[in-house]
Amino acid sequence: MKYILDQLKQLTSIDSPSGFTNDVTRYTMEQFEKLGFKPYLTNKGCVVCGLGGEGNPVILSAHIDTLGGMVAEVKKNGRLRITNIGGLNANNCETETCRIRTRGGKTYEGTLQMNDPSIHVNKKFSEQSRTFEEMEVVIDEDVKEKKDTEALGIHTGDFVCFDPRTVVTKSGYIKSRFLDDKLSVAILLGLAKRISEKKLILNRKVYAFITVYEEVGHGACGALPADAKEIISVDMGCVGKGLACTERMVSICAKDSRGPYDYEVTTELVRCAEREKLDYAVDIYPFYGSDADAALAAGYDLKHGLIGAGVYASHGYERSHTDGVKNTLRLLERYLGKD
Template identity: 45%
Template sequence: MNENINTSEIMELIKGLVTIPSPSGNTDEVIRHVESFFTELGVETRTNHKGGLLITLPGKDNDRHRFLTAHVDTLGAMVKEIKPDGRLKLSMIGGFRWNHVEGEYCQVETSDNRKYSGTILMHQTSVHVYKESGEAKRDEKNIEVRLDERVSSKDDVQELGISVGDFVSFDPRVQVTESGFIKSRHLDDKASVALLMHVVQLLMEEKAELPHTTHFLISNNEEIGYGGNSNIPEQTEEYLAVDMGAIGDGQSTDEFTVSICAKDSSGPYHLGLRKHLESLAKKNHIQYQTDIYPYYGSDASAAIRAGFDVKHGLIGPGIDASHAFERTHETSLLHTGRLIYHYVKSEMNA
């Protein structure tokens, strides 16, 4: 039984989300997009002062609450400097490596909302000119943006309205394959946002009454460490972050199951909540992997660091090549969606 989890609908939600630029610090457009989705479902929403989106579904028990998050902000950059030749130097937003965006198409958004396309390149790109093209270090000194405008000086660029502090977003290049994969930048964490949207839609269609009042936060500052560390009601006992599972050497996470995190760089997640999630997966024949992410932090760990007295957990679809050329499979989305669905409909442990 798949509980009406529709991976085709989830894929369409993901495609809609990743095509809206939303580097951390510039997420208003994508938040409004998600807000409109929930409004059409008849779900009341509110935004916090940081710009995140909150919704609440009432439950039978209003004394013990749950709180789930997924983040809609992404990696990106800001204009650090306009070079004398009209190229742009960048300052990184979030944790990635410059070689993972080399050659990528990008968009610069000015403070008055003008948008310009460009390409992220090494200064020493041309092998016909630079002998050290392959050996030059991929860093903020050598990486630059070539604007698709007739500019050859700093003054030319400033006349376009571009200035230091303007946001730069990366082209997602989203594709869905016949074999069931979706590949795109920013599946971290827009795949999980789409999953929460889909599950809430199912609950509304079912007119389901949840056992506990349940809050959902679409956070917008996770990539810089503090997206989901506030606006948590005092009745909240369990906090579940839905974020990507990291794939690589030594990892059990794959692209075909839901990943349940036992520990990340912040330390172990709550053992009782993890066991509850694993038990739900086994009971409902949900394929999962339990894993440890060595260089990772989540909204749930940010909430713990902020001092909230909650049981915290982390699950998510397995995402290959995280913070670079990301990919997952529809079966991972299916199993993650099923676990979210059964979790919010389950009774808390005493």
């Protein structure tokens, strides 16, 4: 658990909105290599790593890219209007610290604020619509107009990355932006560590497939290992109204917005959870799509499943728990390990 949480903190500290993932994929490659594996990068930038085992190959997919923003306009006042990358919601970003990453390699800090955000000045502040059109990044530099900002090297198309604020409480709760899906990547690194230490003997051939561009819909659309028969997306488990999962559980998804998951795969995951006496829930996610869905939509002939540690407040300041991590890891070990 300490290893997984340490990896999570490292991963969340590396800015990686979709389209800006080179630093985090390099780090992830290095971690697999330290464990004795030989990962490689696809042309698009996904990390592929064989974890061993023989026969009936399965892909464990998790995504390393996150939500974020991009400069849409340098405004006359020198501040920035941004556009969202993926499902970043303006309501969840107000007053958040962020970093502007320029294409020239410079990094500047700022804060996303409402236009005219002082309640002592603006009596209509509470009535303003929380949209990116009504917000601006206030840069922590001495800029007063557009030319001042452009002189810093900040231009349209630069990435805006939000502070994850990663915290693990004494009671085991994990709070951070981008647990979707860096928590799952940390879990897969933990699984790889178990395999490298010979504490898990695989019952089949296993690949880890760490994708980029999942948040914009095409993470696992290409370059999957050709011999694979199955793909398990390890992503966040939904927590919310009408669902049984909590942050302390592992969620098994039976159906999402794109349809049902493979019956045999999902049933075997449930059986494994029951045999291990795990704290789990089977749920239907109403507004969700996974890398497993993307792979099938791209034409791959794979059986597919979806599991993940329960995550509350998805696409915002998210929360999970170490128990959810343990249950997810144990489910993977039961599903992939020899008796």
